Amino acid sequence: MAKTLFDKVWDSHVIEKIKDGPDVLFIDRHFIHEVTSPVAFVGLKNRGLKVMFPNKTFATADHNTPTLNQHLPIKDKLSAMQVKTLEKNCKDHGIDFWGLGHNKNGIVHVIGPENGITQPGLTIVCGDSHTSTHGAFGAIAFGIGTSEVEMVLACQSIMQQKPLKMRINIDGSLNSHVTPKDVAIYIISRLSSSGATGYFVEYSGEVFKNMSMEGRMTVCNLSIEMGARGGMIAPDEKTFEYIKSREYAPKGNGWEKALSYWKSLKTDNDAIFDKEFNFNASDIEPMITYGTNPGMAIPISKSIPGSGSDSESSYQKALDYMEFKEGEMMIGKKIDYVFLGSCTNGRIEDFRTFASLIKGRRKSDDVNAWLVPGSHKVLKSIKDEGILDILTDSGFQLREPGCSACLAMNDDKIPKGKYAVSTTNRNFEGRQGPGARTLLASPLVAAATAITGKITDPREII
Amino acid sequence: MAYDKFNILNTSAVPLNIDNVDTDQIIPARFLKATERKGFGENLFKDWRYNPDDTTIDSFPLNNKIYNGKILVAGKNFGCGSSREHAVWAIYDYGFRAVVSSFFADIFKNNCLNIGVLPVQVSEEFLIDIFFQIDTDPKSNFEINLEIQEFKIIETGKSEKFNISSYKKSNMSNGFDDIDYLINKKQEISKFANNSPY
Numbered sequence: 329m330a331k332t333l334f335d336k337v338w339d340s341h342v343i344e345k346i347k348d349g350p351d352v353l354f355i356d357r358h359f360i361h362e363v364t365s366p367v368a369f370v371g372l373k374n375r376g377l378k379v380m381f382p383n384k385t386f387a388t389a390d391h392n393t394p395t396l397n398q399h400l401p402i403k404d405k406l407s408a409m410q411v412k413t414l415e416k417n418c419k420d421h422g423i424d425f426w427g428l429g430h431n432k433n434g435i436v437h438v439i440g441p442e443n444g445i446t447q448p449g450l451t452i453v454c455g456d457s458h459t460s461t462h463g464a465f466g467a468i469a470f471g472i473g474t475s476e477v478e479m480v481l482a483c484q485s486i487m488q489q490k491p492l493k494m495r496i497n498i499d500g501s502l503n504s505h506v507t508p509k510d511v512a513i514y515i516i517s518r519l520s521s522s523g524a525t526g527y528f529v530e531y532s533g534e535v536f537k538n539m540s541m542e543g544r545m546t547v548c549n550l551s552i553e554m555g556a557r558g559g560m561i562a563p564d565e566k567t568f569e570y571i572k573s574r575e576y577a578p579k580g581n582g583w584e585k586a587l588s589y590w591k592s593l594k595t596d597n598d599a600i601f602d603k604e605f606n607f608n609a610s611d612i613e614p615m616i617t618y619g620t621n622p623g624m625a626i627p628i629s630k631s632i633p634g635s636g637s638d639s640e641s642s643y644q645k646a647l648d649y650m651e652f653k654e655g656e657m658m659i660g661k662k663i664d665y666v667f668l669g670s671c672t673n674g675r676i677e678d679f680r681t682f683a684s685l686i687k688g689r690r691k692s693d694d695v696n697a698w699l700v701p702g703s704h705k706v707l708k709s710i711k712d713e714g715i716l717d718i719l720t721d722s723g724f725q726l727r728e729p730g731c732s733a734c735l736a737m738n739d740d741k742i743p744k745g746k747y748a749v750s751t752t753n754r755n756f757e758g759r760q761g762p763g764a765r766t767l768l769a770s771p772l773v774a775a776a777t778a779i780t781g782k783i784t785d786p787r788e789i790i
Numbered sequence: 791m792a793y794d795k796f797n798i799l800n801t802s803a804v805p806l807n808i809d810n811v812d813t814d815q816i817i818p819a820r821f822l823k824a825t826e827r828k829g830f831g832e833n834l835f836k837d838w839r840y841n842p843d844d845t846t847i848d849s850f851p852l853n854n855k856i857y858n859g860k861i862l863v864a865g866k867n868f869g870c871g872s873s874r875e876h877a878v879w880a881i882y883d884y885g886f887r888a889v890v891s892s893f894f895a896d897i898f899k900n901n902c903l904n905i906g907v908l909p910v911q912v913s914e915e916f917l918i919d920i921f922f923q924i925d926t927d928p929k930s931n932f933e934i935n936l937e938i939q940e941f942k943i944i945e946t947g948k949s950e951k952f953n954i955s956s957y958k959k960s961n962m963s964n965g966f967d968d969i970d971y972l973i974n975k976k977q978e979i980s981k982f983a984n985n986s987p988y
Contacts, residue, residue: 343982344975349957352975354982364874366825375969380976381983392823406823413825457873457897473875473901475967483972485979489955491896521810522867525896555870557896589987621810621870642809642865735819735872744842756814756871758837 330596332493333562334528337468337593341451343485350487356450358385358480359436360423362410363392363737364455368478369417377482382422384484386445387414389427390435391456392737395700395727398428407738421481434703434729437461437671441545442705444574448563448590453480458671458753460551463560464544465567466593468528470558491557492602494527495595498535500609505786507681508543509673509751509770511535512550513615513625518607520637521623525555527603530595535609536561541570542677549672550753553622562594614786616658617755617768619646624755628773628785631657649757650765658767658783665748666697666778667760668771669727670734673751674702676709678771683718685775685786691723692781698740699724700732724778736761749777793906795965799887799934800944802859804851805924811864812871813898817880819872830876831883852884856928863890863920869898878902888934890941892917903958904967910934910941916950919943936963 331339344352360368365387372379379385392407402408411427418425426432432439437458440446448466453459455477462469472486479486496515516523529551536544544561551559568587571577578586613627624646626633632654635643647653668674668682679701691697699719701707707729710716719726733740734752736759742748744763751774755766767783776784821833838850846853862881868891869877878901881889888908902909912920923930923943931944936959942949954962961967972979 343978346957349955352972352979354979354986356986363822367827367875370826371969375973377969377973380979404823410823410825455873455875457871471873471897473873473878473897473904475875475901475904475969479969479972482969483976483979484983485972485975487968487971488900521870522893522895525867525870525893552871555867555895585987621812638809639865641807645808735814737819737822754812754814754871756812758818759814762818762820762837762842 330599332595332599332601333466333530333560333593334468334493335599337449337451337466338490350489353451353486353488355453355480355484355486356384357440357445357452359440359452359454359459360385360387360414360477361391361436361456362389362414364474365417365477366410366413367474368481371478372481379421379423379481380484385423385481386440387418387423387425388433388436388439389414391731391735393428393730394738395730395732395740398728404738431704434705435671435674435731437549438674438702438706441465442574442703444571444577447571447577447586448567448593453486457552458549460556460558461545461549461671463548463551463558464541465571466560466563466590468558468560471552491528492526494524494529494556494603494605495601496529496531496605496607497533498607498609499533500535501538502535502609502612505614505772506612507770507772508539508546510612510615512547513617513622513768514612515607516550516554516622517615517625519554519605519623521553521621522555524551527556529556529559531559531561537564540677541566542675545675546672550622553753563590614770614773616773616783618650618652618658620649620755620757621646622753622755622768625768626658628658628783631655659785661783662747663695663749663777663781663783664746665742666695666774667700667733667748667750667752668774669698669700669702669732670752671702671731672753673771674700674706676706678751679706679710679715680713682771682775683715685772685789686722686724686779687718689722689779691778694781695778697724697778698727698733700727701729703729733760735759736764742766749774749783793965796887796906796908796936796962798936799860800931801861802929803861803863803890803920803924803932804857804859805921806851806862806864807921809865810867810870813869813874813877814871816869816877817874822874822876827879829883830880831885834880834884857924860885860887861890861932861934862886863917863924866891866893866914868894870895873897875901875905878905878907882907890917890920903962906962906965908934908936908962910952912941912950912952919948
């Protein structure tokens with residue numbers, strides 16, 4: 329029977345199919361961090377269990393860590409305690425821990441790919457919904473809860489109902505100043521923030537074929553924001569080239585063997601999806617959100633639309649929170665903060681893109697800009713490629729790696745009532761700090777806005 | 791972690807008639823810093839229940855004394871966003887044993903089933919009926935019968951069936967979780983791992 333890419337990877341990992349129940353799925357790689365793992369380790373202890381395969385789990389500290397003065401002890405006592413607990417748990421169970429100061433430390437979904445841990449055909453999980461990022465390599469990757477983290481630690485398996493399959497195809501070429509982030513936000517705005525719930529998505533078509541690996545990661549990362557468990561893209565030469573020679577990539581004979589398997593990972597021609605969408609690349613413009621979920625997004629040049637599929641009261645609640653009104657233009661609205669970073673847009677290409685627009689210009693004095701690399705390797709590249717000089721010359725400062733203001737668990741909180749154009753993934757109420765107002769956009773829109781202090785179409789910066 | 795068995799729940803309900811309630815609202819990220827599963831209930835819906843100066847927002851249903859009970863009834867796409875199981879811990883710790891909506895986010899639903907909170911998915915029409923009943927009389931009782939997979943509005947006798955796999959149903963009614971199942975499969979898992987190219 330013809331199979332989709334998703335079927336091929338899923339079916340090859342099923343240990344048992346339970347009648348009228350979930351599949352028992354073997355997990356190849358598991359990432360853990362300080363926030364969603366401690367209670368899982370308590371669970372193991374209470375049951376007297378050990379970690380089954382410590383070498384298949386990788387740990388980093390990223391969610392609550394400071395982005396200034398990382399060489400000093402963490403000031404926040406609870407955050408310090410969480411990081412310390414993770415370090416101890418890893419030591420007790422023989423898991424590799426890449427804590428603060430480690431040269432491989434960074435956001436969990438940035439360090440997996442950049443060290444070659446993320447590979448095609450794998451099942452990858454982490455107690456974080458943006459685990460979908462790793463699907464860019466043709467892996468099945470999805471976020472899990474803490475009980476499931478405990479399952480994977482104890483049994484290297486998880487019990488899951490097989491999701492339905494969706495394909496999103498986009499052909500044509502992208503307009504200028506349209507980035508992978510805009511493509512993803514466009515898709516979410518068309519499907520809504522729950523339009524892919526129950527599905528696993530495969531992205532196909534010229535747009536994704538022509539996209540860089542980092543761009544593909546941005547798109548797959550945002551799959552969860554339309555409710556999908558994950559998104560994936562069939563691996564190709566770009567994928568293999570990206571992985572080759574990275575530390576954890578297969579070597580020698582192992583590489584050849586892996587490569588021949590990876591090349592088989594594509595959807596068969598006559599495979600059937602439960603749902604399919606087709607969009608045209610030329611319809612996509614630079615995007616921005618105006619509400620309190622990522623589906624509430626429009627082309628940056630447009631005005632705020634009516635309530636659509638959400639109830640009138642939920643729509644009004646969102647607009648009241650943002651202090652926006654139906655029919656208002658987004659362009660020209662005053663912005664207080666700009667944030668570049670996160671597992672969505674914190675990789676080197678995002679910094680290159682941001683720098684390309686601000687080069688030779690000055691940051692607006694009215695804007696606070698927080699630029700946070702996704703990892704120490706990204707930070708090093710920013711320095712090595714001369715991007716740091718461009719940023720500094722334009723009046724920007726660079727922080728140290730971590731999740732930072734994406735979820736504001738550390739000190740990087742947008743103050744109450746302030747507006748932030750953010751390259752992150754969620755514009756939920758209070759996501760970037762209690763009372764903070766978030767507008768999701770691409771690194772280019774963030775750069776243009778940082779220069780003018782107002783929401784600015786990057787195509788207008790000449 | 792094992793939890794209380796779930797069979798029949800007969801109780802009043804608290805209405806939260808908002809769509810797309812995300813887990814950042816259910817439990818804001820700044821309250822995720824615990825290393826043990828304790829005390830999450832007091833921070834449930836923190837920023838909707840309290841002003842920044844900690845005074846109570848009386849209009850929020852959880853603060854309105856006319857509503858109580860062990861069922862939370864919410865608008866569509868409940869629990870979207872972050873995978874944080876802390877959201878369900880907070881719901882459980884606050885005293886809810888079931889959440890009713892016309893549509894749940896996937897990870898949230900799994901998290902519920904893993905710790906013993908029953909997610910009951912009903913039709914949009916029936917959800918309106920439930921909200922209407924609570925609106926008419928906040929003391930109205932509802933019955934959730936897991937065995938026959940039925941949610942009933944006691945006052946009107948109206949009911950609707952809901953879906954749950956027989957595996958998860960058996961877990962819920964016995965207070966078992968997936969690890970109880972998986973640890974008996976370790977030999978098969980080891981065998982699978984040995985044959986896996988990774």
